[in-house]
Amino acid sequence: MTHPDIVIIGGGMAGASLGAKLAAHAKVMILEMEDRAGYHATGRSVAFWEESYGGPIVQPLTTLSGPMLATPDPDFHDGSFLSPRGTLHIGRAGDEPLRDTLLNSFAGRVELQTVDPADIVPGLRPGWTLGVMEASCQDINVAALHQAYLRQFRRHGGEIRLATRLEAARSDGTGWLIETREGSVQCGLLINAAGAWADDVAIACCVAPIGITPLRRTVVQISVPDLPSPDMPLIMDLASRFYFKPEGRDRIWLTPHDEEPSPPCDAAPEELAVAQAIARFEEAVDWRVGKVEHKWAGLRSFAPDRTPVYGFDPSAPGFFWFAGQGGFGIQTAPAAAALAAALITGTALPPAVASLDSQAYSPTRFR
Template identity: 35%
Template sequence: MIDFLVIGGGIGGTSAAARLAPLGKTVLLEREPALGYHASGRSAALFEANYGLASTVALSEASADFHHNAHGGFLSPRGLMLVGKKGEESEFHAACDHLNMQQIALDQAFDMVPILDPETVGFAGHHGEAFDIDTDLQIQTFAKITRSHGGEVLTGQTVTAIERLDTGWRVTANDTDYEAKTLFNAAGAWVDEIARMAGIAPLGFTPMRRSMARIPAPGGHDISGWPMMLGIKEDWYAKPDAGKLLVSPAEEHPQEPHDAWADDMVLAEGLARYEEHVTEEVTRLESSWAGLRTFSPDRNLVLGPAVDDTAFFWVSGQGGYGFQTAPAASQLIADIVAGHKSDLDDVTLAALNPKRFA
C-alpha cells in the first residue's frame, strides 16, 4: 500500500509530493500528458512577497529563501511598477500602501519604461524585490526530488473512482487501482470534483478565468530589463517574457473547471486599458491563452486534513499564488503529516486550516 497518493501535477501537487516522499512511499497522478499543464503552466510567474492576503504574504515570505537559494535558486530580477493615471492620486496611494511600495518620480518611471505616456500617467511606484520564477524548473525539480526518494510521478492518469477503505483509499486511474493510506487533493480547478468522488464535502471553490496576450516588444525596444507593470485598479498588467510583452486584463470571471481559453472581448478590453497608459498602440497579437485561478470562499489557501476525514488532505485554493507560496505551503503539509510544529504563526495557520469551513 502507498503511504501518500497525490492527485494533481501542478505546483501544489508536485511540491507536496516532494515534501512527502522522504516520509513514505509517494505516488502523484496527473491527468494531463505533462506536469503543470493548466494554471501552473499559464502563470505570470512572478514572486512578489507583498502581494495577496495576509496568510498568502506569510507563506510567500516563508518561501523566499527556498526560491532564492534552494537547488541553485529559481529567481531572476524583474521588479514591479505600479502605474496610475492623472487624477487617480488617492487610488494610487492606497494601492502603494497595499503593496508596501514606494512612489517614484515620473522621470525615473519613464526612464525605466520609455513607452509610458506622459500625457496620461501621473503616478508611479516601484518595488525592486519582485522576481521572475523559473516555473518549469521548479516543477521539474520537485518531481525529481519525489523520484529521488523512490516516489512515482505519473502523467496521463485520469482518476475515475475513489473508494474509502478501512485502511485508507482505493483510487482508480486508467483502469489501475492505487491503494493509499492518505489522499492529497491538489487537483486545481477540479478539487471539489475530486472531493465529491471521495465522499468528502466540497468546500465551494471557484475557478476564475485569467486571460493573457503575447504581443511584440512595443516600439522595437529591448524590454528585457523592464519591470512588470500593474494598473492601480489591478485591471491590467504587463510583463516582459522572452523578448515579448505579456498583457493581461487581469479578469476574474467564474468558470466551470475546463481547459480554459481567452475571451477575445475581455482581452480587447484589457489591452485597451493597458494602451491608456502607453504611447505604443497594440497592432498585433502573437498568441493568447487563459488559465483558471481557483479560490476558496474566503480566498485563503486551504492546506490540511479535511474536517470529515483526516486521511483526506486539501492542497487547494492557490488562486494564482501557487508558485510563490509553494515551498512553505508544501512544508506545512509535510509538517502536519509528520506531526512537526510549523514555523508559521498561529493566525496564519488558522487562516489556512480547512477547519475554518466546518
C-alpha cells in the same frame, strides 16, 4: 492493486512540491489526469514572485518562499529560480485610496516606495501620476522549479502516473480505495492538490466541497518593436485592470486582469478579453503594438475567502486539502509545501516557515 502510503491528486506545482517533501518519509504516488504534469495552471503562469500579490494573508507565504527560491539547496537545483524584475504599481486621479491601501496593508512587511511613474516608464501616457515601486519583485523560472520538484520526488522513490484520472474514492475509516480506469489504488492518506478540479475531486471522494471556484485569466503575447527596455519592471494597474511585463527584447506579456468564472477545463482565451488587454495597454503607454504572437488562458482557483486551503478535512479522516492557491501558488510553493508536509507528518514547522499560522489556511474555517 498498488498500496502507496499517500496518494496526491494532481501533478502541477502544488502536487509536485508537496510530493517532493513527503517522498523522503513515505511511499507516495501522484495521480495526474493529463499526459504531462503541469499542463494547466502551472504551465500558463506569467511567472513572477511579488510579495504584495494575493494580499496580506498570502504575503507571509510568498515572503518566506523568497529565500528558498533565490538560494535553493544545490542538491535540489543549481542556481537561483529568480531573476530581478521589480513592480511598478501605477494609477490615475481617483486611485489614491487604492494606493494608500497598498501602502498601509504592507507597512513594515514589504518595502514599497512612492515614485513618479513617468520617471520610470518612457512613453507613459498623461494622467498616470500615481506610482508605487515594489523593488523586490522577481521573475520565476517556473518550468525549472516544477521539474526540480518532480526530480526530487522521483529521486526519493515517488511514483507519478500520468493520464490517470481519479474516478471515485471511498474511505473505510482507515484508508482510501481509489478507482481509476487504469486500476485501483489503496492508500492511507489522500491529498487533494487538483487545482481547478479540487471540488470535483472532493465530491468524487464523498467529501463536502469547499467552494473552490476556477476563474479564467487571459494572457496575450504581443510584439512591441519600440519597447524601451527588456529590463523594465512589471507594470501593474492599481485598479486591477491590467498588468504587463517585458518578455525579451521586443515582446510583452499582457493581461486584462480578468477573472471570469469557468468550469474546470482546458481554458482558452476569449477574443473580447484579448481586445480588452490591448486596449488597456494602449491607454497606459504610447508604445507601438505589433502583432499578437500568442494568447492563452489559465484557471486560477480560489476558496470563498480567496485564502489557500491547507489542512486535514475535519469531517473526512485521511483527506488533506492542498488547494485554492489562486494566482499565487507558484510564488508560495516552497513555504506552502513545507507547511503542509509538517501538518501531514505531525512534526514541528521547519525554521524557515516557523512564523506561519497554519490555522489561517485550515479547511476548518469552512466546516
